[in-house]
Amino acid sequence: MLVTLLVLSTLIFFLFRILPGDPLSMFIDAALPVEAQEAVMKQFGLDKPLWQQYITYMSNLFRGEFGVSFHYRQPVIEIIGEKVWSTAILMGAALLIAFAVGVLGGAIMAWIRGSKIEIFGTALALFFRSAPVFWTGMVVLLIFSYRLGWFPAGGMRSVGTEVLSNWDKFVSLDFLHHLVLPALTAALYYIATPLLVMRTAMIEVMNDDFIEMARAKGLSEWKVLTRHAMRNSLLPVVTVLCLMVGFAIGGQVLIETVFRWPGLGREMVAAIQRNDYPVAQATFFLMGILVIFLNLVADLLYGILDPRVTYD
Amino acid sequence: MNALREHFEILMKDRLGMIGMAILVSFVLIAIFAPYIAPYDPMESQYRPDGSFARMDPPSREFIFGTTRMGRDVFSQVVIGSRVALIVGIVSAIASTLIGVNVGLISGYYGGRIDNFLMRLTDIVYGVPFLPFVIILVAILGPSLGNTLLAIILISWRTTARVIRSQVLTLKQRVFIEAAKVSGAGNLRIIYRHIMPNIVPMALVYTAMNLSTAILTEASVSFLGYGDPLLVSWGKTLHMAYVAQAIYDAWWWVVPPGLAITLLVLSGFFISRAYEEIANPRLRQR
Numbered sequence: 001m002l003v004t005l006l007v008l009s010t011l012i013f014f015l016f017r018i019l020p021g022d023p024l025s026m027f028i029d030a031a032l033p034v035e036a037q038e039a040v041m042k043q044f045g046l047d048k049p050l051w052q053q054y055i056t057y058m059s060n061l062f063r064g065e066f067g068v069s070f071h072y073r074q075p076v077i078e079i080i081g082e083k084v085w086s087t088a089i090l091m092g093a094a095l096l097i098a099f100a101v102g103v104l105g106g107a108i109m110a111w112i113r114g115s116k117i118e119i120f121g122t123a124l125a126l127f128f129r130s131a132p133v134f135w136t137g138m139v140v141l142l143i144f145s146y147r148l149g150w151f152p153a154g155g156m157r158s159v160g161t162e163v164l165s166n167w168d169k170f171v172s173l174d175f176l177h178h179l180v181l182p183a184l185t186a187a188l189y190y191i192a193t194p195l196l197v198m199r200t201a202m203i204e205v206m207n208d209d210f211i212e213m214a215r216a217k218g219l220s221e222w223k224v225l226t227r228h229a230m231r232n233s234l235l236p237v238v239t240v241l242c243l244m245v246g247f248a249i250g251g252q253v254l255i256e257t258v259f260r261w262p263g264l265g266r267e268m269v270a271a272i273q274r275n276d277y278p279v280a281q282a283t284f285f286l287m288g289i290l291v292i293f294l295n296l297v298a299d300l301l302y303g304i305l306d307p308r309v310t311y312d
Numbered sequence: 313m314n315a316l317r318e319h320f321e322i323l324m325k326d327r328l329g330m331i332g333m334a335i336l337v338s339f340v341l342i343a344i345f346a347p348y349i350a351p352y353d354p355m356e357s358q359y360r361p362d363g364s365f366a367r368m369d370p371p372s373r374e375f376i377f378g379t380t381r382m383g384r385d386v387f388s389q390v391v392i393g394s395r396v397a398l399i400v401g402i403v404s405a406i407a408s409t410l411i412g413v414n415v416g417l418i419s420g421y422y423g424g425r426i427d428n429f430l431m432r433l434t435d436i437v438y439g440v441p442f443l444p445f446v447i448i449l450v451a452i453l454g455p456s457l458g459n460t461l462l463a464i465i466l467i468s469w470r471t472t473a474r475v476i477r478s479q480v481l482t483l484k485q486r487v488f489i490e491a492a493k494v495s496g497a498g499n500l501r502i503i504y505r506h507i508m509p510n511i512v513p514m515a516l517v518y519t520a521m522n523l524s525t526a527i528l529t530e531a532s533v534s535f536l537g538y539g540d541p542l543l544v545s546w547g548k549t550l551h552m553a554y555v556a557q558a559i560y561d562a563w564w565w566v567v568p569p570g571l572a573i574t575l576l577v578l579s580g581f582f583i584s585r586a587y588e589e590i591a592n593p594r595l596r597q598r
Contacts, residue, residue, distance in 0.1 A: 003432065004439040011440070015452060122585070123328060130524065130577035132531050135550060135570035142559045142566070196585075200592075250443030254532055258554075268444060269536055272451045284444055292439040 001296045008288045066282035071274050076282045087263035094186030099194045106198025107230050129192035133251045137185045137258035151181045154260035182259040197240045201233035242298035246291040329586025335579035343394040350388035354544045378564035381556045389549045390568050396545035397527050404526035407465045409519045412472025420480025437470045455538040464526050472518040479511050513591040524580030531573050546573050
């Protein structure tokens with residue numbers, strides 16, 4: 001994992017140095033006064049040779065020192081600190097809905113395998129997985145915000161809402177009202193994965209002898225389904241949850257853009273468009289850390305939940 | 313060849329797989345004959361029969377999907393846009409399969425240091441968030457079809473490599489591989505003549521999936537404004553509609569290109585799913 005992290009940060013280092021134009025102009029805002037420009041040059045060691053720059057960059061990165069945003073003229077860490085929470089809440093809500101519905105739906109679909117409803121369910125889940133999530137978002141906004149007027153057209157809270165604390169920010173009816181559409185849109189996009197993984201796992205488990213055994217004991221179909229089949233099918237679903245976050249974060253970039261949700265993904269896109277490279281670099285780095293960390297968790301979980309898997 | 317026909321037959325038996333195949337073939341035909349199907353130049357402003365500027369026209373007999381703010385014909389944009397989608401989908405699917413299958417075969421067959429190196433490399437690529445990486449790389453290198461393809465291919469081989477490797481690990485233990493070795497077949501011959509045919513269905517699961525992912529990714533990148541400036545694509549049509557805030561007064565500008573992306577991507581997933589039933593016999597209905 002550490003190696004992966006090291007390589008990823010090295011990749012970012014070089015990625016942001018192949019930008020066309022003067023390499024210095026990417027790190028130093030031309031609008032700054034000359035003394036301030038020199039201060040930034042010093043801080044990031046941009047006057048030094050490449051290998052020294054690399055070392056400075058690495059040590060800065062791991063101390064959480066991402067520099068100063070060109071756009072906001074504030075330390076990057078202060079800007080994205082808050083956005084991380086907005087993204088986490090939206091993504092968390094969407095994944096929770098997708099997995100709750102997906103696990104139950106997948107189990108039922110395995111149980112009624114081969115029926116018309118099952119084929120329709122698979123097709124429907126795949127339809128929403130295939131629809132570009134930014135487009136689903138646009139259509140959802142068209143219907144539920146513009147035509148029906150049930151939900152706000154974007155943002156995280158109504159204009160003019162006073163925010164006294166972090167608690168107020170994320171726990172209020174107004175916030176929930178803004179959360180519904182983006183969370184449901186994202187959930188529709190994510191649901192195919194847990195649904196189909198659960199279905200496959202259930203089908204494999206249902207062929208196992210212990211299911212026959214449970215039936216032979218005279219347990220009701222419902223008990224066989226929930227107590228025996230579902231419980232033993234959850235392992236791949238839990239693992240896939242961790243692996244899915246990498247994919248979910250990509251969807252997040254688009255959903256946040258369409259719903260103007262002030263999160264990490266939207267900030268990344270905006271930062272690239274504004275040539276605010278310190279912010280773009282930091283958001284991408286954070287997303288990478290999250291993905292790498294969850295890949296590791298998935299590996300470990302696999303070992304804990306299935307004793308047959310060992311790591312030596 | 314027999315194995316190939318067998319795959320095709322199973323594909324045809326799977327209802328969703330068949331639908332997927334039909335959709336994909338239709339889009340390929342549309343893309344090939346696009347210039348003959350599209351009634352207008354997709355980038356040219358159109359005029360109504362009475363001579364007035366056809367700005368934001370709802371669907372009509374002249375413009376069956378309506379027109380954009382610049383008076384461009386949405387239907388022609390959707391028809392021509394199928395070309396970019398299919399090129400991106402097919403090229404990335406083939407390239408990522410070629411890379412992924414070879415990495416998986418070599419890694420799984422040789423084991424040891426080679427395996428270790430290739431799998432660590434795969435792990436690293438797994439640590440890169442896919443869409444954010446593509447967006448950043450395309451923004452940095454400049455928006456073009458080639459750069460989008462490059463960014464997609466750099467990442468999308470990873471799943472194929474991992475899955476194929478684990479298949480090779482079990483295949484390697486089988487008797488017929490032993491037999492081939494004893495009879496003096498070389499490593500390359502064993503890998504490509506004896507092992508490879510057995511992993512084809514599994515590889516195709518991911519080829520079809522990569523087709524879908526690549527098309528979605530290109531559409532997303534174009535939607536964010538990093539589409540190839542010289543080409544008409546579905547993502548770009550949606551980008552223009554989004555920038556013009558057309559969601560609120562021109563649904564016809566938003567719905568058709570999105571539906572086209574959805575259908576084409578869906579066809580890839582359907583085909584992928586059908587191959588999964590072949591590759592994993594435990595899923596087959598008994």
